Amino acid sequence: MALIALVGASEILPDGGLRALVTVAGETLIERQAVRLVDAGVTQIAVAVGAVPAELLATCDRIGRRGIKVTPVRSAADLRALVAEDDRIILVADGLRAGGMHYAAIAKPGSPAILVTGDTPLTQMFERIDATRRWGGLASVTSAMVGELAAMPGEWDMMLTLLRLAVQGGARRLYCEPALFEQGEIAIVTDRPTAALIEQSSLQQVEYGGMGLGRSAIMMPLVRLAGPWLVKSPATARYLPYVTALLWIVVALLAASGLAAAGALVAVLAGLCLAAMRYLSSFRAESAAQDRARDLIRVFAWLLLALFPWLLSLAGPEHRMPPFSEAALAPCLAAAILLARSLYEDAGEKRRFHWLLPDADQAWIMLAPALLFGFAPLMFAILPLLAMLQILLWLRLARRPEPK
Structure with missing residues (x-):
């Protein structure tokens, strides 16, 4: 049948x-x-x-x-x-x-x-x-x-x-x-x-999309500025997934070459492209394959954050293990972001204050200057603690009864 x-x-x-x-x-x-x-x-x-x-x-x-x-x-x-x-x-x-x-x-x-x-x-x-x-x-x-x-x-x-x-x-x-x-x-x-009215109404009503301080406060506002151009160009939706995936591969290659700061800066740009993909999905009828592709890119980006110090260690002549502050705390940071996403998805309709939660965009935005100016170990120590603080604050605020 x-x-x-x-x-x-x-x-x-x-x-x-x-x-x-x-x-x-x-x-x-x-x-x-x-x-x-x-x-x-x-x-x-x-x-x-x-x-x-x-x-x-x-x-x-x-x-x-x-x-x-x-x-x-x-x-x-x-x-x-x-x-x-x-x-x-x-x-x-x-x-x-x-x-x-x-x-x-x-x-x-x-x-x-x-x-x-x-x-x-x-x-x-x-x-x-x-x-x-x-x-x-x-x-x-x-x-x-x-x-x-x-x-x-x-x-x-x-x-x-x-x-x-x-x-x-x-x-x-x-x-x-x-x-x-x-x-x-x-x-x-x-x-x-x-059709023009429906498109305009959609542009005005769409939410910033997704959880996380980096995406909600920085990435999506930037994407919304270019929103009218993004949704009107069929080529953007067609090629953006390929560009986004390529940028994340470039991040991994730069890290493996020892160019940590350049890799983090490209990661910020790749995160912006990933936010644009999420934004476009609010307007265009994504196929199940496109949705899976976006999820796959997001998982790859999350793994890069967890393994970033280890990729940097590949660049040296002796391939030394990265310092503990980076080798152990980078996976801890990625795990905290994964925990935040799980809590957010389990919250169902009570997804209030989602912009407080930590996300990969926030991590890359904070890591880029740290790697550029040489205080990456300190930043890798701060970020997991900051992520847990954000989660605890979100749990406290999200569980408050809504005002009547």
Whole structure:
């Protein structure tokens, strides 16, 4: 049994372009939908089209290079040819912008389901389901419904007709709060000005992201200054992971060559790139592979901090063991940062005062001048103690009852 998606891409904008190709935060709507669908388990995407302009064809090719088959379909007969008897089909409304959790909910095995929301002024662009509910832009139907549509005489709108068949068949209704439309978490992009408003709203609402004093107080504010440029450039999201990984490799090579201060300075720049990756993930539909790549880079950066003095010892002619103050305390510092992250992740919804916690960015920012001016042993002694003090202070403040 396969999971197949039918994505709408036929609506024409007033300026003559396709709604599915509108760009929000540097990516087209249909590419964002494709990433969400792949993460939900979809193995093939059928794109419901009226025509196939060159721009749409190029976009489908880009999606296809990510390892998923993309096929334009113009009629129910075309779709029926792609669907096996026990396949399930996910319907994605033309111009929909939704979060991964909504796709995952619809993709769960079971009977047909429809994402629905309340009938409010914010949801008028969605298809009406009944007197009080409107379609939320996602649904799952069976191959039998596709066969029923293909057998109907005349021409029918594939998306809406399959939706009606699901409603008439008593499909489960998964309710979505209308407030999510007000916050921009779910939206139907009707034109380019609407897309610009969604992008601007996202830039204003995004949090600094993640725990840690270095990231929250220094790195993310710097990244936010360049935020509008970062999110509008598709090349940035494409190449930033490679640049970030390369910078961390350069840190290791510089340390192994004895250039400690240069390695720490590059580590600060690499930490800034890692923060930019985290920032971009708030806007762009990251695939599971991209998320794993970011986690892998973060783990490598953490290991570099723990092993940095040992890498420096490789540069000398005798490869002497580093002093105890560095050899033992650098792993202690890395362990304290790992402890802080574990406490932060276990805190659940009570992640208050997260900016107090120690992180690798703070460590590299403090180590760089220490290595440059020759008091690294003292700094390696201070940093683990400072990290534990920050953790204790965070525990004390985070456990205080919230003011009513």
